[in-house]
Amino acid sequence: MAHKEIGAYHEDDIRLARFAKALGHPARIAILRQLANMNCCFCGDIVEELPLAQATVSQHLKELKVSGLIQGNIEPPKVRYCIDPENWKKAKEMMSAFFNLNPSAL
Amino acid sequence: MAHKEIGAYHEDDIRLARFAKALGHPARIAILRQLANMNCCFCGDIVEELPLAQATVSQHLKELKVSGLIQGNIEPPKVRYCIDPENWKKAKEMMSAFFNLNPSAL
DNA sequence: ATTGTTCATCGCAAATATACGATGAATAAA
DNA sequence: TTTATTCATCGTATATTTGCGATGAACAAT
Numbered sequence: 001m002a003h004k005e006i007g008a009y010h011e012d013d014i015r016l017a018r019f020a021k022a023l024g025h026p027a028r029i030a031i032l033r034q035l036a037n038m039n040c041c042f043c044g045d046i047v048e049e050l051p052l053a054q055a056t057v058s059q060h061l062k063e064l065k066v067s068g069l070i071q072g073n074i075e076p077p078k079v080r081y082c083i084d085p086e087n088w089k090k091a092k093e094m095m096s097a098f099f100n101l102n103p104s105a106l
Numbered sequence: 107m108a109h110k111e112i113g114a115y116h117e118d119d120i121r122l123a124r125f126a127k128a129l130g131h132p133a134r135i136a137i138l139r140q141l142a143n144m145n146c147c148f149c150g151d152i153v154e155e156l157p158l159a160q161a162t163v164s165q166h167l168k169e170l171k172v173s174g175l176i177q178g179n180i181e182p183p184k185v186r187y188c189i190d191p192e193n194w195k196k197a198k199e200m201m202s203a204f205f206n207l208n209p210s211a212l
Numbered sequence: 213a214t215t216g217t218t219c220a221t222c223g224c225a226a227a228t229a230t231a232c233g234a235t236g237a238a239t240a241a242a
Numbered sequence: 243t244t245t246a247t248t249c250a251t252c253g254t255a256t257a258t259t260t261g262c263g264a265t266g267a268a269c270a271a272t
Binding site for chain 1: 246247248249250251252
């Protein structure tokens with residue numbers, strides 16, 4: 001029963017987990033894939049691609065924004081969404097570093 | 107009413123989302139980091155490293171097993187956990203391919 | 213047989229996530 | 243002004259996740 005420091009996760013583990021969590025739903029993967037392929041697109045374009053109501057898509061977009069992986073620019077009356085290059089790069093690097101910590105066998 | 111058609115998503119998006127979701131908690135990141143560093147270790151070793159009760163750690167281990175990222179071998183009275191090299195490699199490749207779909211800017 | 217160790221599972225509570233319809237805000241066009 | 247379009251947010255329902263104590267299963271050592 002040893003000593004557990006409460007709240008004792010490493011900052012990098014928390015950051016990586018946040019990025020991973022944002023990727024943890026197929027709808028959000030699909031959204032990011034679309035944004036990456038098309039560079040940028042409007043919210044409505046995304047709604048058309050997914051089997052979800054507009055409100056639900058908007059919610060997934062919000063989560064992706066909070067995670068930092070995307071950004072949204074208002075171009076009335078639409079909103080243009082793009083991948084956030086800086087955080088995308090950061091997530092990519094952290095994820096890559098994590099998977100390269102390696103089970104000797106690879 | 108939560109799930110709509112799961113078939114509406116692409117199989118690869120579902121698989122990647124499942125891996126990502128498994129990584130979506132700092133405790134599970136920490137567990138995987140420890141397993142990767144030490145190659146293999148006992149459940150008890152992991153419990154000592156985390157600020158969580160044994161039951162909770164066991165639950166996180168179960169999720170990681172279900173995701174396929176780790177495997178557990180019984181060596182009475184202990185259980186030795188290791189990263190599953192095959193699925194680890196698969197997750198690594200899928201994640202890498204995903205992040206290399208690219209926002210032109212990188 | 214009894215005891216101790218290690219770990220999984222059960223049962224429960226609280227917190228989060230997922231989804232949708234309805235509504236609101238902002239803007240353009242008539 | 244009125245109408246239509248686009249998107250966010252609110253309210254609500256349900257599902258899933260997270261966490262812990264208690265208990266159980268399997269085994270080793272006495």
